[in-house]
Amino acid sequence: MSEQLRVGVVGAGRMGADHVRRLHERISGARPVAVADPDLDAAKRAADGVAGCRAEQDPAAVIEASDVDAVVLVTPGATHEELLLACVERGVPVLCEKPLTPDSSAALRVVRAEVARGRQLIQVGFMRRFDAEHAELKRLLDAEELGRALVLHCAHRNAAAPPEFTDAMMIFDSVVHEIDTARWLLGEEITAVSARRAPATRNAPAGLHDPQLVSLETASGVLVEVEIFVHAQFGYQVRCEAVCESGTATAGGDAGLLRNTAGRWGGSVAADFRDRFQPAFDAEFQRWVRAAARGGIDGASAWDGYAAAAVCEAGVSAQTGGRTAVDLVPRPDFYAREEAP
Numbered sequence: 001m002s003e004q005l006r007v008g009v010v011g012a013g014r015m016g017a018d019h020v021r022r023l024h025e026r027i028s029g030a031r032p033v034a035v036a037d038p039d040l041d042a043a044k045r046a047a048d049g050v051a052g053c054r055a056e057q058d059p060a061a062v063i064e065a066s067d068v069d070a071v072v073l074v075t076p077g078a079t080h081e082e083l084l085l086a087c088v089e090r091g092v093p094v095l096c097e098k099p100l101t102p103d104s105s106a107a108l109r110v111v112r113a114e115v116a117r118g119r120q121l122i123q124v125g126f127m128r129r130f131d132a133e134h135a136e137l138k139r140l141l142d143a144e145e146l147g148r149a150l151v152l153h154c155a156h157r158n159a160a161a162p163p164e165f166t167d168a169m170m171i172f173d174s175v176v177h178e179i180d181t182a183r184w185l186l187g188e189e190i191t192a193v194s195a196r197r198a199p200a201t202r203n204a205p206a207g208l209h210d211p212q213l214v215s216l217e218t219a220s221g222v223l224v225e226v227e228i229f230v231h232a233q234f235g236y237q238v239r240c241e242a243v244c245e246s247g248t249a250t251a252g253g254d255a256g257l258l259r260n261t262a263g264r265w266g267g268s269v270a271a272d273f274r275d276r277f278q279p280a281f282d283a284e285f286q287r288w289v290r291a292a293a294r295g296g297i298d299g300a301s302a303w304d305g306y307a308a309a310a311v312c313e314a315g316v317s318a319q320t321g322g323r324t325a326v327d328l329v330p331r332p333d334f335y336a337r338e339e340a341p
Protein backbone atom coordinates (compact mmCIF):
# COMPACT_ATOMS: atom_id res chain seq x y z
CA MET A 1 0.00 0.00 0.00
CA SER A 2 1.25 3.52 -0.78
CA GLU A 3 1.90 5.94 2.11
CA GLN A 4 -1.48 7.54 1.64
CA LEU A 5 -4.63 5.43 1.58
CA ARG A 6 -5.88 5.54 -2.02
CA VAL A 7 -9.66 5.81 -1.84
CA GLY A 8 -12.19 5.06 -4.55
CA VAL A 9 -15.59 6.70 -4.19
CA VAL A 10 -18.56 4.89 -5.72
CA GLY A 11 -21.49 7.28 -6.28
CA ALA A 12 -21.11 10.92 -7.29
CA GLY A 13 -24.42 12.37 -6.14
CA ARG A 14 -24.62 15.22 -3.61
CA MET A 15 -23.08 13.21 -0.76
CA GLY A 16 -20.54 11.35 -2.94
CA ALA A 17 -19.22 14.61 -4.39
CA ASP A 18 -19.08 16.03 -0.85
CA HIS A 19 -17.01 13.01 0.30
CA VAL A 20 -14.56 13.40 -2.61
CA ARG A 21 -14.00 17.04 -1.52
CA ARG A 22 -13.66 15.99 2.10
CA LEU A 23 -10.99 13.38 1.24
CA HIS A 24 -9.22 15.86 -1.00
CA GLU A 25 -9.30 18.90 1.26
CA ARG A 26 -9.71 17.94 4.89
CA ILE A 27 -8.61 14.37 5.59
CA SER A 28 -4.98 13.48 6.12
CA GLY A 29 -3.40 10.16 5.19
CA ALA A 30 -5.75 9.56 2.26
CA ARG A 31 -6.50 10.83 -1.22
CA PRO A 32 -9.33 10.14 -3.65
CA VAL A 33 -7.97 8.36 -6.73
CA ALA A 34 -11.19 7.42 -8.55
CA VAL A 35 -14.88 8.23 -8.50
CA ALA A 36 -17.54 6.21 -10.31
CA ASP A 37 -21.11 6.99 -11.23
CA PRO A 38 -23.48 5.64 -13.92
CA ASP A 39 -23.79 9.33 -14.85
CA LEU A 40 -20.22 9.79 -16.08
CA ASP A 41 -20.65 13.58 -16.20
CA ALA A 42 -21.50 13.58 -12.49
CA ALA A 43 -18.35 11.52 -11.81
CA LYS A 44 -16.30 13.98 -13.89
CA ARG A 45 -17.75 16.96 -12.03
CA ALA A 46 -16.88 15.31 -8.68
CA ALA A 47 -13.32 14.56 -9.82
CA ASP A 48 -12.84 17.98 -11.39
CA GLY A 49 -9.93 19.86 -9.84
CA VAL A 50 -8.87 16.86 -7.71
CA ALA A 51 -5.36 16.03 -8.90
CA GLY A 52 -4.85 12.31 -9.57
CA CYS A 53 -8.56 11.46 -9.34
CA ARG A 54 -10.15 9.83 -12.39
CA ALA A 55 -13.81 9.47 -13.32
CA GLU A 56 -15.34 6.08 -14.16
CA GLN A 57 -18.81 4.90 -15.07
CA ASP A 58 -18.60 1.32 -13.82
CA PRO A 59 -18.31 0.74 -10.04
CA ALA A 60 -16.21 -2.37 -10.76
CA ALA A 61 -13.56 -0.13 -12.35
CA VAL A 62 -13.11 1.37 -8.86
CA ILE A 63 -13.75 -1.60 -6.56
CA GLU A 64 -11.49 -3.94 -8.59
CA ALA A 65 -8.77 -1.37 -9.33
CA SER A 66 -5.29 -2.30 -8.11
CA ASP A 67 -4.60 1.34 -7.16
CA VAL A 68 -7.64 1.49 -4.81
CA ASP A 69 -6.88 0.55 -1.18
CA ALA A 70 -10.30 1.35 0.26
CA VAL A 71 -13.78 2.24 -0.96
CA VAL A 72 -16.43 4.77 0.07
CA LEU A 73 -19.86 3.62 -1.07
CA VAL A 74 -22.39 6.41 -1.60
CA THR A 75 -24.91 4.90 -4.01
CA PRO A 76 -28.64 4.33 -3.36
CA GLY A 77 -29.20 1.66 -0.68
CA ALA A 78 -30.75 -0.84 -3.11
CA THR A 79 -27.39 -1.16 -4.94
CA HIS A 80 -25.33 -1.77 -1.79
CA GLU A 81 -25.56 -5.55 -1.45
CA GLU A 82 -23.86 -6.37 -4.74
CA LEU A 83 -21.19 -3.68 -4.32
CA LEU A 84 -20.46 -4.63 -0.69
CA LEU A 85 -20.11 -8.29 -1.64
CA ALA A 86 -17.60 -7.27 -4.32
CA CYS A 87 -15.59 -5.30 -1.71
CA VAL A 88 -15.66 -8.23 0.73
CA GLU A 89 -14.62 -10.63 -2.04
CA ARG A 90 -11.63 -8.40 -2.85
CA GLY A 91 -10.87 -7.89 0.86
CA VAL A 92 -10.99 -4.12 0.59
CA PRO A 93 -12.20 -1.95 3.54
CA VAL A 94 -15.39 -0.06 2.74
CA LEU A 95 -17.19 2.84 4.37
CA CYS A 96 -20.82 2.39 3.29
CA GLU A 97 -23.29 5.25 3.67
CA LYS A 98 -26.45 4.21 5.50
CA PRO A 99 -28.49 2.13 5.05
CA LEU A 100 -26.29 -0.98 4.83
CA THR A 101 -29.10 -2.38 2.67
CA PRO A 102 -32.78 -1.43 2.64
CA ASP A 103 -33.95 -4.87 3.81
CA SER A 104 -32.71 -7.17 6.52
CA SER A 105 -32.35 -10.32 4.39
CA ALA A 106 -29.89 -8.56 2.07
CA ALA A 107 -28.10 -7.16 5.15
CA LEU A 108 -27.83 -10.66 6.59
CA ARG A 109 -26.28 -11.98 3.36
CA VAL A 110 -23.68 -9.19 3.63
CA VAL A 111 -23.01 -10.02 7.30
CA ARG A 112 -22.59 -13.72 6.43
CA ALA A 113 -20.18 -12.94 3.59
CA GLU A 114 -18.09 -10.79 5.93
CA VAL A 115 -18.08 -13.47 8.64
CA ALA A 116 -16.98 -16.04 6.03
CA ARG A 117 -14.16 -13.70 4.92
CA GLY A 118 -13.06 -13.57 8.58
CA ARG A 119 -12.36 -9.84 8.90
CA GLN A 120 -14.50 -6.77 9.62
CA LEU A 121 -14.14 -4.75 6.45
CA ILE A 122 -17.48 -2.94 6.36
CA GLN A 123 -18.18 0.21 8.33
CA VAL A 124 -21.64 1.80 8.09
CA GLY A 125 -21.71 5.59 7.87
CA PHE A 126 -23.72 6.37 10.97
CA MET A 127 -22.03 9.74 11.45
CA ARG A 128 -23.83 10.78 14.63
CA ARG A 129 -21.50 8.45 16.55
CA PHE A 130 -18.76 10.98 15.67
CA ASP A 131 -20.72 14.11 16.67
CA ALA A 132 -19.11 15.68 19.73
CA GLU A 133 -22.38 16.13 21.68
CA HIS A 134 -23.63 12.62 20.93
CA ALA A 135 -20.22 11.22 21.94
CA GLU A 136 -20.41 13.15 25.22
CA LEU A 137 -23.91 11.82 25.84
CA LYS A 138 -22.64 8.29 25.19
CA ARG A 139 -19.80 8.77 27.68
CA LEU A 140 -22.23 10.10 30.31
CA LEU A 141 -24.66 7.19 29.82
CA ASP A 142 -21.88 4.57 29.85
CA ALA A 143 -20.58 6.02 33.13
CA GLU A 144 -24.16 6.19 34.51
CA GLU A 145 -23.39 9.72 35.73
CA LEU A 146 -27.11 10.45 35.94
CA GLY A 147 -28.05 6.87 36.77
CA ARG A 148 -29.65 4.55 34.25
CA ALA A 149 -31.28 5.87 31.09
CA LEU A 150 -35.05 5.31 31.16
CA VAL A 151 -36.39 7.24 28.17
CA LEU A 152 -34.94 8.96 25.10
CA HIS A 153 -36.87 11.83 23.46
CA CYS A 154 -35.60 12.42 19.94
CA ALA A 155 -36.57 14.98 17.33
CA HIS A 156 -35.35 14.66 13.73
CA ARG A 157 -36.44 17.53 11.51
CA ASN A 158 -35.45 18.22 7.91
CA ALA A 159 -36.36 21.51 6.20
CA ALA A 160 -37.64 19.48 3.24
CA ALA A 161 -37.31 16.02 1.70
CA PRO A 162 -36.98 15.08 -1.99
CA PRO A 163 -40.34 14.82 -3.83
CA GLU A 164 -40.04 11.02 -4.13
CA PHE A 165 -39.87 10.56 -0.33
CA THR A 166 -42.32 7.93 0.98
CA ASP A 167 -43.65 6.92 4.40
CA ALA A 168 -41.29 3.92 4.35
CA MET A 169 -38.33 6.21 3.63
CA MET A 170 -39.19 8.22 6.72
CA ILE A 171 -38.19 5.07 8.59
CA PHE A 172 -35.32 3.52 6.61
CA ASP A 173 -33.77 6.73 5.35
CA SER A 174 -34.36 9.06 8.31
CA VAL A 175 -35.34 7.27 11.55
CA VAL A 176 -32.60 4.72 10.80
CA HIS A 177 -30.27 7.31 12.37
CA GLU A 178 -32.20 7.31 15.67
CA ILE A 179 -32.35 3.51 15.52
CA ASP A 180 -28.57 3.34 15.35
CA THR A 181 -28.13 6.16 17.88
CA ALA A 182 -30.42 4.41 20.38
CA ARG A 183 -28.70 1.00 19.97
CA TRP A 184 -25.28 2.66 20.32
CA LEU A 185 -26.14 4.98 23.23
CA LEU A 186 -27.95 2.30 25.20
CA GLY A 187 -25.78 -0.66 24.18
CA GLU A 188 -28.73 -2.97 23.58
CA GLU A 189 -31.03 -4.18 20.84
CA ILE A 190 -34.42 -2.74 19.91
CA THR A 191 -37.14 -5.32 20.27
CA ALA A 192 -40.35 -3.64 19.04
CA VAL A 193 -41.51 -0.61 17.08
CA SER A 194 -44.79 1.36 16.91
CA ALA A 195 -45.63 4.33 14.70
CA ARG A 196 -48.36 6.96 14.81
CA ARG A 197 -49.27 9.66 12.32
CA ALA A 198 -49.91 13.28 13.27
CA PRO A 199 -52.04 15.43 10.93
CA ALA A 200 -49.97 15.76 7.75
CA THR A 201 -48.38 19.13 7.15
CA ARG A 202 -49.63 21.02 4.08
CA ASN A 203 -45.98 21.43 3.15
CA ALA A 204 -45.53 17.71 2.38
CA PRO A 205 -46.56 16.17 -0.96
CA ALA A 206 -50.07 14.64 -0.89
CA GLY A 207 -50.04 11.15 0.58
CA LEU A 208 -46.95 11.54 2.76
CA HIS A 209 -47.76 11.21 6.46
CA ASP A 210 -45.43 13.83 7.84
CA PRO A 211 -44.77 14.16 10.79
CA GLN A 212 -44.91 10.82 12.60
CA LEU A 213 -44.08 9.61 16.10
CA VAL A 214 -42.11 6.39 16.10
CA SER A 215 -41.64 4.52 19.40
CA LEU A 216 -38.86 2.01 19.91
CA GLU A 217 -38.68 -0.42 22.83
CA THR A 218 -35.34 -1.86 23.87
CA ALA A 219 -34.55 -5.27 25.34
CA SER A 220 -34.35 -3.82 28.88
CA GLY A 221 -37.54 -1.76 28.39
CA VAL A 222 -36.11 1.70 27.69
CA LEU A 223 -38.60 3.73 25.60
CA VAL A 224 -37.29 5.80 22.70
CA GLU A 225 -39.72 8.34 21.22
CA VAL A 226 -38.79 9.77 17.82
CA GLU A 227 -40.55 12.67 16.16
CA ILE A 228 -39.70 12.47 12.49
CA PHE A 229 -40.70 15.56 10.50
CA VAL A 230 -39.12 15.84 7.06
CA HIS A 231 -40.87 19.03 5.86
CA ALA A 232 -40.31 21.17 8.92
CA GLN A 233 -39.45 24.20 6.75
CA PHE A 234 -37.35 26.15 9.24
CA GLY A 235 -34.11 24.16 8.92
CA TYR A 236 -32.36 20.97 10.07
CA GLN A 237 -32.54 19.89 13.66
CA VAL A 238 -31.53 16.68 15.42
CA ARG A 239 -32.02 16.39 19.13
CA CYS A 240 -31.76 13.55 21.63
CA GLU A 241 -32.68 14.02 25.29
CA ALA A 242 -31.85 11.17 27.65
CA VAL A 243 -34.05 11.00 30.73
CA CYS A 244 -32.10 9.21 33.46
CA GLU A 245 -32.71 8.32 37.09
CA SER A 246 -31.18 11.53 38.45
CA GLY A 247 -31.27 14.01 35.59
CA THR A 248 -31.48 14.58 31.88
CA ALA A 249 -28.90 15.33 29.20
CA THR A 250 -29.51 16.56 25.67
CA ALA A 251 -27.40 16.35 22.53
CA GLY A 252 -28.30 18.78 19.75
CA GLY A 253 -29.63 21.62 21.88
CA ASP A 254 -28.63 24.10 19.13
CA ALA A 255 -26.88 26.29 21.69
CA GLY A 256 -24.56 27.91 19.16
CA LEU A 257 -23.65 31.57 19.03
CA LEU A 258 -26.30 33.74 20.70
CA ARG A 259 -26.84 37.14 19.07
CA ASN A 260 -28.76 40.27 20.04
CA THR A 261 -29.62 42.50 17.14
CA ALA A 262 -32.39 44.72 15.83
CA GLY A 263 -34.56 44.21 18.90
CA ARG A 264 -34.36 40.42 18.76
CA TRP A 265 -32.17 37.69 20.23
CA GLY A 266 -31.38 34.22 18.99
CA GLY A 267 -29.07 32.00 17.01
CA SER A 268 -29.20 30.09 13.76
CA VAL A 269 -30.43 26.68 12.66
CA ALA A 270 -28.42 24.48 10.26
CA ALA A 271 -29.77 24.23 6.72
CA ASP A 272 -29.22 20.50 6.24
CA PHE A 273 -27.33 17.46 7.50
CA ARG A 274 -24.15 18.25 5.55
CA ASP A 275 -23.97 21.55 7.36
CA ARG A 276 -25.03 20.31 10.84
CA PHE A 277 -22.86 17.19 10.80
CA GLN A 278 -19.84 18.40 8.82
CA PRO A 279 -17.45 18.06 11.79
CA ALA A 280 -18.90 14.60 12.51
CA PHE A 281 -18.42 13.50 8.87
CA ASP A 282 -14.85 14.81 8.97
CA ALA A 283 -14.09 12.97 12.23
CA GLU A 284 -15.74 9.80 10.89
CA PHE A 285 -13.63 9.89 7.71
CA GLN A 286 -10.40 10.70 9.54
CA ARG A 287 -10.84 7.78 11.91
CA TRP A 288 -12.02 5.42 9.18
CA VAL A 289 -8.96 6.30 7.07
CA ARG A 290 -6.65 5.35 9.96
CA ALA A 291 -8.56 2.11 10.57
CA ALA A 292 -8.81 1.21 6.87
CA ALA A 293 -5.06 1.73 6.47
CA ARG A 294 -4.73 -1.12 8.99
CA GLY A 295 -7.38 -3.07 7.07
CA GLY A 296 -10.25 -2.61 9.51
CA ILE A 297 -13.08 -0.37 10.73
CA ASP A 298 -13.67 2.17 13.53
CA GLY A 299 -17.40 2.74 13.77
CA ALA A 300 -20.72 1.00 13.15
CA SER A 301 -20.21 -2.56 11.86
CA ALA A 302 -22.09 -4.62 9.29
CA TRP A 303 -23.91 -6.19 12.27
CA ASP A 304 -25.07 -2.70 13.32
CA GLY A 305 -26.24 -2.14 9.75
CA TYR A 306 -28.14 -5.43 9.78
CA ALA A 307 -29.76 -4.72 13.17
CA ALA A 308 -30.82 -1.25 11.97
CA ALA A 309 -32.31 -2.80 8.79
CA ALA A 310 -34.31 -5.30 10.87
CA VAL A 311 -35.68 -2.52 13.09
CA CYS A 312 -36.53 -0.42 10.02
CA GLU A 313 -38.44 -3.35 8.53
CA ALA A 314 -40.47 -3.65 11.75
CA GLY A 315 -40.96 0.15 11.68
CA VAL A 316 -42.37 0.13 8.16
CA SER A 317 -44.82 -2.67 9.15
CA ALA A 318 -45.76 -0.72 12.27
CA GLN A 319 -46.79 2.29 10.15
CA THR A 320 -49.87 0.36 9.02
CA GLY A 321 -50.01 -2.71 11.25
CA GLY A 322 -49.48 -1.47 14.83
CA ARG A 323 -46.77 -2.48 17.27
CA THR A 324 -44.35 -4.87 15.54
CA ALA A 325 -41.70 -7.06 17.14
CA VAL A 326 -38.19 -6.95 15.68
CA ASP A 327 -36.92 -10.22 14.26
CA LEU A 328 -33.12 -10.55 14.70
CA VAL A 329 -30.93 -13.59 14.16
CA PRO A 330 -28.47 -14.26 17.01
CA ARG A 331 -25.37 -12.09 16.75
CA PRO A 332 -22.34 -14.02 15.43
CA ASP A 333 -19.48 -14.09 17.98
CA PHE A 334 -17.38 -12.45 15.30
CA TYR A 335 -19.13 -9.14 16.13
CA ALA A 336 -18.93 -9.52 19.90
CA ARG A 337 -15.72 -7.54 20.23
CA GLU A 338 -16.42 -3.89 20.88
CA GLU A 339 -15.64 -1.55 18.01
CA ALA A 340 -15.19 2.08 19.01
CA PRO A 341 -17.04 4.35 18.93
Ligand code: ISE
Nearest residue numbers: 158161173174175177230273
Ligand atom coordinates in the same frame (compact mmCIF):
# COMPACT_ATOMS: atom_id res chain seq x y z
C1 ISE B 1 -30.85 11.68 4.72
O1 ISE B 1 -30.62 10.60 3.83
C2 ISE B 1 -29.91 11.60 5.87
O2 ISE B 1 -29.18 10.66 6.08
C3 ISE B 1 -30.06 12.69 6.84
O3 ISE B 1 -29.13 12.62 7.87
C4 ISE B 1 -31.47 12.65 7.39
O4 ISE B 1 -31.65 13.75 8.25
C5 ISE B 1 -32.50 12.72 6.28
O5 ISE B 1 -33.80 12.62 6.83
C6 ISE B 1 -32.27 11.61 5.27
O6 ISE B 1 -33.19 11.71 4.21
